[in-house]
Amino acid sequence: MDAVVHATLESFDAATHDRLTADPVRNTIALTSLDRIRRLPAEHFPTLITFHEDNQVVGSLIRTPPWPFQAADLPPAAVDLAVAVAAKIDPDAPGVTGPRERSEAFATATGKSYTESLATRQYRLGTLVPPSVEGTGRMAAEDDVELLAAWRKAFLAEAVPEAPDEPTAETMRSSLRLGNGHALWVINGTPVAWAVASLPQAGMTRVGPVYTPPEHRRHGYGAAVSAIVSRWALDQGATDVLLFADLTNPTSNSIYQQIGYQPLDDWAEFWWKH
Numbered sequence: 001m002d003a004v005v006h007a008t009l010e011s012f013d014a015a016t017h018d019r020l021t022a023d024p025v026r027n028t029i030a031l032t033s034l035d036r037i038r039r040l041p042a043e044h045f046p047t048l049i050t051f052h053e054d055n056q057v058v059g060s061l062i063r064t065p066p067w068p069f070q071a072a073d074l075p076p077a078a079v080d081l082a083v084a085v086a087a088k089i090d091p092d093a094p095g096v097t098g099p100r101e102r103s104e105a106f107a108t109a110t111g112k113s114y115t116e117s118l119a120t121r122q123y124r125l126g127t128l129v130p131p132s133v134e135g136t137g138r139m140a141a142e143d144d145v146e147l148l149a150a151w152r153k154a155f156l157a158e159a160v161p162e163a164p165d166e167p168t169a170e171t172m173r174s175s176l177r178l179g180n181g182h183a184l185w186v187i188n189g190t191p192v193a194w195a196v197a198s199l200p201q202a203g204m205t206r207v208g209p210v211y212t213p214p215e216h217r218r219h220g221y222g223a224a225v226s227a228i229v230s231r232w233a234l235d236q237g238a239t240d241v242l243l244f245a246d247l248t249n250p251t252s253n254s255i256y257q258q259i260g261y262q263p264l265d266d267w268a269e270f271w272w273k274h
Contacts, residue, residue, distance in 0.1 A: 001051055001052065001053045001058070001077065001078060001081055002051070002052045002053075003049055003050070003051055003052075003078075003081050003082070003085045004049065004050045004051075004052060005047075005048070005049055005085065005089055006048040006049070006050065009034070009037060009038060009046075009048070011048075012034075012048040012050065012060075012062075013034070015050045015057050015060075016050060016057060016060050016073075019057055019060070019073070020034075020060070020073065020202075021201075021202035024201065024202040024203060024204035024240060025122075025124065025204060025240050025242060025264065026072050026073070026099065026265075027072055027073055028072075028122075028204055028206045028242050029070050029072065029097070029098075029206075030060075030062055030070050030072060030073060031201040031202060031204060032198045032201060032206060033046075033062065033064045033070070034062070035178075035199070035201055036064075036174075036178060037064065039178060040174050040177070040178065042064065042065070044065040044066075046062055046063060046064045046065070047061075047062060047063040047065075047069070047086070047089060047090040047093070048060075048062050049061045049062070049082065049085055049086070049089075051074075051075075051078040051081065051082065053077075058075060058077070058078065059073050059074050059075045059077075059078045059082075060073045060074070061073070061074050061078075061082050061086065063086075063090060063093055065092075066094070066164040067094075067097075067164075068093060068094055068095035068096050068097045068269060068270075068271065069086060069090075069093055069095070069096040069097070069106065070096075070097060070098055071096050071097065071098035071099075071102040071103045071105075071106045072098040072099055072102065074098070074102050074106060076102075076105060079102075079105050079106055079109050080109055082106065083106060083109045083110050087110070094162070094164075094271050094272060095107070095114065095117070095162075095269065095270050095271035095272055096269070096270055097118070097267065097268070097269035097270075098267060098268075099265055099266070099267050100119075100265075100266045100267060100268040103267070103268050103269065103270060104268060104270065107270040110272075112272045112273070113272070113273040114270040114271060114272050114273060115270065115271055115273055116268055116269070116270055117160065117161075117162045117269050117270065117271045118159075118160060118246070118267075118268065118269040119246070119247040119248065119266070119267075119268050119269075120244040120245060120246055120247060120266070120267045120268070120269075121244065121245050121247055121253060121263050121264075121265070121266050121267070122242060122243075122244055122263070122264045122265045122266070122267055123242065123243050123244070123245060123256055123257075123261035123262060123263055123264060124240055124241065124242050124261065124262055124264050125230055125234075125240075125241035125242075125243075125260050125261050125262075126260050126261070126262050127260050128227060128230055128231060128234065128259065128260045129227075129258065129259050129260045130224070130227040130228075130231070130259065131220055131223045131224055131227060131258070131259060133185075133219070133220040133221060133223065133224040134187060134219070135185050135186055135187040135192065135221065135224065136185075136186055137183055137184065137185050137186070137224065137225060137227075137228035138183070138184055138186060139181060139182065139183055139184075139232065140176070140182035140183065140184050140194070141176070142173070142176060144182070144184065144191075145169055145172045145173055145176070146169065147191060147194075148172040148182060148194065149168035149169040149171070149172050150168075151194050151211050151213070152168045152171065152172060152209065152211075153168045154211065154213070155209045155211040159209070159246065162271045175196065178199060179199040180196055180197065180198050180199055181196065181197045181199075181229050181232040181233065181236070182194065182195075182196050182229075183195050183196075183197075183225050183228040183229035183232060184225065185221045185224050185225040185228065187221075192212065192213070192216040192219075192221045193210075193211065193212040193213075193216060193221035193222050193224065193225040194209075194210070194211050194212075194225060195207060195208075195209070195210040195211075195222075195225040195226050195228070195229040196208060196209060196210075196229065197229040197230065197232055197233040197238075197241070199236065200233065200236050200237055200238040203237070203238060203239040203240055204238065204239075204240040204241075204242060205233035205236065205238035205240070205241050205242065206241075206242045206243065206244075207226060207229055207230060207233070207241065207242065207243040208243050208244055210222055210225065210226050210243070210252075212225075220255075222252070222255060223255045223256075223258065223259050226243070226255075226256065226259060227259050230259070230260075242264075243256060243261060244267060247266070
């Protein structure tokens with residue numbers, strides 16, 4: 001097996017586009033990450049590696065700094081080679097994420113000490129069942145950026161404390177410019193919950209983050225705003241509407257199933273210890 005490190009996004013796309021889009025559910029993070037880079041070039045060029053056998057692409061590994069490697073398209077046979085190549089060309093990577101078996105195999109093969117920072121379950125929408133909850137939903141706009149930035153920062157601090165610092169206001173502006181759907185649930189003019197859905201890629205949309213400030217929880221607002229943004233995604237033409245729920249939060253897993261989401265697979269994220 002051979003590895004190819006790609007110096008351009010065009011080269012990587014030529015090698016992987018058909019492969020990644022053939023399974024948009026498993027490759028959800030890669031597809032949205034690559035779309036963002038194409039339309040809003042990042043400050044740091046991503047790490048893009050493909051693995052070849054008998055002149056065929058059999059897997060890939062990507063990383064968009066400052067985030068971990070994405071191992072969803074990394075087959076077991078390529079793990080050792082992937083670890084060796086990644087260590088040479090991207091030694092600053094903080095960890096790896098992906099379907100549990102694949103990400104854990106990569107983390108173990110590095111020989112590094114690591115911690116499991118996130119355990120999630122991937123869901124796909126079946127038949128949407130909007131809940132009956134007080135309030136109304138609306139789509140967010142540029143005027144809401146300050147609120148969205150504050151809530152994204154709070155979400156990351158709570159759900160992904162290892163996450164690197166980011167300019168949250170600019171991240172939210174960029175997301176709106178990309179055409180992603182940001183929904184707010186509103187009570188008497190006051191936003192009480194927020195959810196995001198990505199613009200469809202190969203028929204796939206991913207919902208997340210979903211955030212309700214602590215003072216507004218346990219009223220069903222998170223379910224309501226998730227349903228609003230899921231309907232937005234369907235209206236955009238999505239055929240696979242996905243989301244990830246934290247396995248340590250049984251409430252959110254239950255809520256998503258109540259509005260029509262069905263479990264698919266377990267994912268895990270591992271960060272290296274320093």
